[in-house]
Amino acid sequence: MTQTKIPIELILESLAEDTEKAQKRAEKASDVLLSPLHYDVASTPYDIVYEEDRVKLKHYSRSETAENKLKTPLLVVYALINRETMLDLQPDRSVVKNFLQDGIDLYMIDWGYPTRKDRFVTIDDHVNGYIDNIIDFIREKHQIQKVNIMGICMGGTFSIMYSALHPDKIKNLITTVTPSSFDTDKGLLHVWMKDIDIDKMIQTYGNIPGDLMNLGFLLLNPARLMIDKYVGFMENMDNKEFVENFVRMERWIFDSPDVPGETFRQFVEDGYKNNLLIQSKMYLDGKRVDLKKLTMPMLNFYGKYDHLVPPESCDQITSAVGSKDTEDVCLETGHIGIYVSSKFQKQFSPKIAEWLKARDQDELPVPMPPKKKASEKTNPLHKRVTINKKPPTRKTQTKKLDQLTKGNNTKPPQKPPSKGKSLLMQKISEII
């Protein structure tokens, strides 16, 4: 009789161990879940300095001790999908805090929660209305001609439109995970949007419900986002810090305002269906968005594994604009990993601060062009950088941590989460 190759006794032993561990975890988890938890998002203090309809402008006070303070303020334009709180999700992983510590005078648009009365608000109302009024407000407040603008996802698309229509008001443009070329089948969203009956959708819902969009996003990867994520939670729910961070992420993901119907209609028709923006054929209230008029320096970030806005949808803009000073930065992460993963935050915020600083002084010379690629002959200052998952060297990292400590006067820097528990959050942020 041949001996079986299956180590049944080992499997059973492992199963018994797992059961015991699960029981202990469940006991501890009940203590954690019933104890007072702190999962507030957007805890960095700010002032509301401008309001118009549902739209608010947040102004963050930067650290006065920060070295190399930037003269030109930066306006962050978030997408209409989900909320800008993502940039300040948890105290030890906050793009907002990093910007402030790097000396950036930061403004951020809070689009609020559109209601039924906002269903006729168009892209033009957002770009040439709210954004323009906000830019004028900042210019007037600081007595400056131009402002730096940074757009995130759909907010990046709005920023591109704005910069092309008002190049006289924008000093530097930063786009992050921004869809600008929609003619690709790489992202499922692009495939699904092409055949959607947008008129019927708007007729039915008025505004596009945030919950409907969230369901759509979950369906992009149900195995990870609807099963694995919660299995991970079950495995770590005895860890208070993990639970707090997990709930923060959940709060952000499902805090989805509705998208104004007419804005969504034009975004789908002119973007996903007809791909007009990248061809400079898009019109806002009769004005053509000519990308050749976008002449200010441009820094473009995107995620290599972004399944919502794939690289193919982001990497064409730098060669389509009129600017001679452009740079593409491809990070090996997903759609929101750029902002919430501690690994990429260490690369993302300092890169922006450095880039802006290099262009903050008018008298400063424009950085020297890098070595040209064969395909980039037409744009002498165009750079394409891929930043991989390898973290910066220890020396650089220490320097940055020193800067963070120096800049944060109010609260001491929080202890970084342990490797095991940060891994799952890392995974989640990269999946999304």
Place this chain on the structure above:
Amino acid sequence: MTEAATDAEKNPPNELLFINWLEAATDLWSNLAKTAAPNPDGSKQTKNAAQNRFLGQWKTNLSLMKSFSQAMNESESESSTAQAIDVLPKIILRMSKSGWDTGFQIQKHLLEKIGKIGKRTEAYNFDNLDEEVFKASTEIYEKELQQYFHVPPLGLNRYYQERLSSLLDKHNLFENTLAEFLSVLYLPMEKSFKVLQENLQSMANEGTLPKGTKDHYAMWIKILEGHYMNLFKSKEYTDALHKTLSKMEDFLLAKNETLHDFLQLLPIPTNKEMDELYKEFHVLKKRVKELEKQIKVMSKANKGSQQSAPAG
């Protein structure tokens, strides 16, 4: 013979009783109608006219009943009534038969429909593709049952009925499509278990079976993710997704239209009415903002020109 005796001869006691009751009733209702005081002002003349019309109609009806009662008492009529009573069961039988036949036909029709349902389902092969069940069920609904919701309604409430029927119809279609979509969405789950089982089998044969449950789970979730990715890229899935969205929107639109009917009965504005208002509001707001901007620019220019102008 006394007059009373003559009357008794002419009218048998039951008939007398009926005539007396008729006369008493006429007097009662006529007097009641007359008790209404005459109206001095012209505004109430219409009311009097209406009373007179009522009295006139009342008298006519009573006279008609009297003559009918008398006519029934005459010998020819008596025989005729007797004949009618003989015929009555036959008429009732005929009416019942007709009703029964109609009922039977409807039942027969329904049975035929059910029979067809059976025939239709037989035409599909369910051995391999479970989703065909949902397609078949949608088809059965569309071909055999949907027509009942499309029977044209009549009368004053026809539009309300039509909208209600449409709501039920759209709801059924949405339910069918959703069931089909969910079945498609469940396919990777089903397949992932099968693949996992096969993988484990081959690993068991090779003696490389993972020891921990976590490893089994990691293996399964990876397989599941792969299957979902394949499914989502398929045209079938995209079609099913769009179809479900479309049917859901049809249902929601039908629901909104029906709700609109109900809301109109209440002092609550409907979405349609509010949307019209919002649109006007939006356009006005845009114009006001534009004018505000223009005024701001003009006042700045004015200030500038005043400052640059020589003093005095």
